[in-house]
Amino acid sequence: MIQFAQVSKRYPNGQDALRQVNLEIASGEMAFLTGHSGAGKSTMLKLICLMERATSGQVIINGKNLNKVKRRKIPAVRRDIGMIFQDHRLLFDRTVFDNVALPLMIAGYEHREIGRRVRAALDKVGLLSKEKNTPIMLSGGEQQRVGIARAVVNKPPLLLADEPTGNLDPELSAEIMRLFEQFNQVGVSLLIASHDLSLLAQMHYRTLVMKEGRLVQDQTDEALNIEPVDSEHSPSEHPLDDQYE
Amino acid sequence: MGASMTQGASFSARLKMLVRLHKLEANRGLKDIFDNPFSNFMTVLVIAIALALPAGLQILLDNGKNLSQSWDGASRISLYLKVNLKDSQTQILADKIRRNLAVERVDVILPSMALKDFGERSGFADAIAELDSNPLPPTLVVQPSPEYSSPAASEKLLAEFELLADVDKAQLDLDWVRKLYALIQLAEKAAAALGAALALAVLLIVGNTIRLSVQNRREEIEVVKLVGATDAFIRRPFLYTGFWYGLFAGILCWIILEISLVWLEEPVANLASLYQSQFMVSGLNLFQSFQLLTVSCSLGLLGSWFSVGRHIRNIEPR
Numbered sequence: 001m002i003q004f005a006q007v008s009k010r011y012p013n014g015q016d017a018l019r020q021v022n023l024e025i026a027s028g029e030m031a032f033l034t035g036h037s038g039a040g041k042s043t044m045l046k047l048i049c050l051m052e053r054a055t056s057g058q059v060i061i062n063g064k065n066l067n068k069v070k071r072r073k074i075p076a077v078r079r080d081i082g083m084i085f086q087d088h089r090l091l092f093d094r095t096v097f098d099n100v101a102l103p104l105m106i107a108g109y110e111h112r113e114i115g116r117r118v119r120a121a122l123d124k125v126g127l128l129s130k131e132k133n134t135p136i137m138l139s140g141g142e143q144q145r146v147g148i149a150r151a152v153v154n155k156p157p158l159l160l161a162d163e164p165t166g167n168l169d170p171e172l173s174a175e176i177m178r179l180f181e182q183f184n185q186v187g188v189s190l191l192i193a194s195h196d197l198s199l200l201a202q203m204h205y206r207t208l209v210m211k212e213g214r215l216v217q218d219q220t221d222e223a224l225n226i227e228p229v230d231s232e233h234s235p236s237e238h239p240l241d242d243q244y245e
Numbered sequence: 246m247g248a249s250m251t252q253g254a255s256f257s258a259r260l261k262m263l264v265r266l267h268k269l270e271a272n273r274g275l276k277d278i279f280d281n282p283f284s285n286f287m288t289v290l291v292i293a294i295a296l297a298l299p300a301g302l303q304i305l306l307d308n309g310k311n312l313s314q315s316w317d318g319a320s321r322i323s324l325y326l327k328v329n330l331k332d333s334q335t336q337i338l339a340d341k342i343r344r345n346l347a348v349e350r351v352d353v354i355l356p357s358m359a360l361k362d363f364g365e366r367s368g369f370a371d372a373i374a375e376l377d378s379n380p381l382p383p384t385l386v387v388q389p390s391p392e393y394s395s396p397a398a399s400e401k402l403l404a405e406f407e408l409l410a411d412v413d414k415a416q417l418d419l420d421w422v423r424k425l426y427a428l429i430q431l432a433e434k435a436a437a438a439l440g441a442a443l444a445l446a447v448l449l450i451v452g453n454t455i456r457l458s459v460q461n462r463r464e465e466i467e468v469v470k471l472v473g474a475t476d477a478f479i480r481r482p483f484l485y486t487g488f489w490y491g492l493f494a495g496i497l498c499w500i501i502l503e504i505s506l507v508w509l510e511e512p513v514a515n516l517a518s519l520y521q522s523q524f525m526v527s528g529l530n531l532f533q534s535f536q537l538l539t540v541s542c543s544l545g546l547l548g549s550w551f552s553v554g555r556h557i558r559n560i561e562p563r
Contacts, residue, residue, distance in 0.1 A: 106478055
């Protein structure tokens, strides 16, 4: 799903954000990315969703070499990636429903289909009753869940999260992580950047540690690999399916 | 049902969604304008005035042309005959000219009639009575038939009459009409230049307004780009905003012009009556109104197109 081959990134100001990073994350895998701020976590995520381009090396996402993606084709790449941000990045002048509907409207879905999918996604994150609210009326945890609903509504095969629990208390953080696990159990690949070490310790997933632009540690927890655990869903079935159909 | 709708949506479903999306964004553009009514009204007013100047000038020129054309048809040639010509000879000459196919009508003004008329009109009747002899020449007023009343044809006719032995002087009354015509042509060029300059101004006004609104929505554009929006998707609501600016400005401009014309109507009618004319200022007809709106909408759309394309490219999510 994600492949980094000898990837380096130097910003115009001369800062080396990534140095010769090699990495492979399989389809259906859930992995954490950690390290001090400035270690290169964010740069890594930015390279994957083409917010930045690698200075050298190759980034291959879903079989697509991003070096060869022209500017005009960037939106198509981003539609296959669900992105979750620490600051949620919601549109505050629109309702929760409209925020979540945004990726579907961009993709040109039919009106009724949009309604069905948005409600399924909101139901999944437990915010169905707030669809008509604006994000400003919601708590931080709820806003983050709206962001997650928006990221998954289009059923992308890959989810990226940049410090998704950065502003949340441990209880809410655990709740968000459980949501991520549910998506992972149906085959969605996830890469989550976080420096919340206590949270990572509880999670038993593959953890990539960055330091000064290098990947210094790659711990794979053998016990909890990519086996689907939940028997209720088969991997081919997305949690947003079979609701409101 | 929508359930069958997957990535490979049918063309008609996509089209339906596109139409819906356009409706939605047209409304959003409208809402943007009404959310900030005062400053947007100012913008619309500025555009409307910039449009009203060349459009108003064009209306005046059209009216001027109408005026000159209506006189064009009435181009007359005055033939001043030799002073000592007898009345009977004058009549013979008039009959001869009447037989010319290019002539529609010939009016004879005999010296005695002319003197009497002049006396009555000028109020110098007493002074004229003192005169020994009549200084006025007999005059024939020749009205060319319509197909010979163009400036070139009347000129040819004039040259023909000048060669007649009894004619002292032939004069084309069209002269001043042609001067007016030339003046109008000059003014038309000037109006076109002014129109082009002001159209450019409208483009810049709309472009600048849209630039500000793009900047105000920078964050929103970043978010929408992050979830995979194409430039076309982002551009659309701004294009609609530009279109609405153009439409509202066009309507306001139309209203400004109509009010100005109503305001001008009475003095023009007064002036026309002094010249024994039925001339009335004609405003914008249906077609011209449509033209005005088309131009203003296009300028709004074009202005936002130029602006938004450049500015949304510079906004990349961070």
